[in-house]
Amino acid sequence: MLYKFIDLFAGIGGIRLAFEEYGECVFSSEWDNKAKETYKFNFGEEPEGDITQIDERDIPDHDFLLAGFPCQPFSLAGVSKKNSLGKQHGFLDETQGTLFFDLARIIKEKQPQAFLLENVKNLRSHDKGKTFKMIKKVLEEELGYTVYDKVINAKGLVPQNRERIYIVGFKKPLHFEFPVIPEQGPPLKSILESNVIDKYTLSDKLWNYLQAYKEKHSKKGNGFGFGLADLNSNSRTLSARYHKDGSEILIPQGDGKNPRRLTPRECARLQGFPETFKIEVSDTAAYKQFGNSVAVPVVKEIAKNMIYAIEQDKPIPNVEEVDIENAGRVSQPN
Template sequence: MLYRFIDLFAGIGGIRTAFEPYGHCVFSCEWDVKAQETYEANFGEKPVGDIRSVNEKEIPDHDILLAGFPCQPFSIAGVSKKQSLGRQHGFLDETQGTLFFDIARIIKEKQPQAFLLENVKNLRSHDKGKTFKVIINVLEELGYTVYSEVLNAKGLVPQNRERIYIVGFKKPLKFEFPQVPKEGPSLQTILEEDVDEKYTLSDKLWDYLQAYKEKHAKKGNGFGYGLADLNSYSRTLSARYYKDGSEILIPQGEGKNPRRLTPRECARLQGFPETFKIVVSNTAAYKQFGNSVAVPVVRLIAEKMVQAIEREEILQVVEEGRVEYATK
């Protein structure tokens, strides 16, 4: 069976890339103009812009909602005030003014079979855990059975990248996150053979980065550049990579300064296919790949989600504290 899905906070379509074997995208939304360019070049459609201006009633019906949404603080100060005034209070109210609210209102209106949300690992501890608690409460209040897990991509791509994934089902389905291998490919496997000299750090920048690291080392801090081990995995690629490339520098042997990754190497580091088109400047490309997802991890989650939907193994609470499963 093929599933209809929507792609919110789409970026350059990393989550969509992982889900395409299981269906087709019927709606996409991404506000960044440069990311829209890359998305359109690869998928043949330009995403809608600001999600806050999208009427949820006008979004096409879909089976699965996908969103790599930004993390924002939620205010829960208004709850007791509403209660004291005798007003009805729902968790949806608490998320007003945040981008998660837009996901929630779309889920409430369209009632998809399932959803996948992706965010930084720190979402769990953000605002002393309040943000994550509100998110889970909202999703459960909307009638979904919710699962969450932090997964590290380094067993599938040569990058230490931990992200939290939140999966939900309209039916109380049994679901287990995939087991990601502990060991994966080495950084060497994604490097290009012939790399332009422009990616090699200038003497001035290399001297600055070394001095900066030395200064912080004397203070007992671990700040500074990261010279990558080509036989292992890299640090996490971030959106700031375009600034100096300092978090992942590729050694080039004696007497030569290290270099940045190329945009194509960044695409490979995130598990994008070789056919993925890079149509923007290097600066924009670095930001886009740093903000994206590790595609192979999402592909494994997509497979598990589809299996859960099609197997339809229902959670049944037999007695307090014990859960059993029954297949339809």
């Protein structure tokens, strides 16, 4: 069976890549113009713009809602006002003014079979845990979905230490298991290009600055500073700031040369993008885009298990017969 899905906060389409073998993307949305360029180069269509300006009724029906959304704290001001006026309100009202609200209103209107949300690991502790607690309340108690979440490290599939939280939800109370990801995966050297031009080698000025900066903070007992990568292991997390100086992942070079940055193609490989993925934007834009993207192989494994859960159509055990944790309705352990 082929499924229809939508790609929200789409970036350059990393989550879409993972789901394309199962169906068709019928709608996408992304506000960043450079990311939209890369998306169009690779998928032949330009995403719609700011999701906050799009009416949920105008979005096509779909089976899966996919989104790597930013997290924001929720304000209770609107709820207090409603209380003072004696009006009824729900959890969804408490999220207004945040980007999660836009996901929730679309889910409420379109009622997809399932959703997959991706975010930084710290979503669980954001705003002292209030943000994640509210997200779970909206998805489970107000929208009626069976929700699973887990922090997964991508380093078993790509040579990068990258922990992200994945939130999976089903309209039906289906049994679902997150994929088991190996603890260790390919080494960093497996994704490096053999011949890299000199422009990616750090200048003497920048290299001296980074060394001095690290030494200064080391004397204070801080761990700040550059990361010289171990080519036989995994790298640090690739971030959107990589374009600034490349300091979190520096590749050592022999013959007395200064270390170098990763190339944009190496960044694509670090995130598990295929070799056919087109990089037509500037290096600066490419670094931001891959740093903001997802580890595609991880999402592929989750997608496979989501499809399996839907097609097996196996309900979770009755919560009256077993405890809730074993039923899978609560956060799974890291």
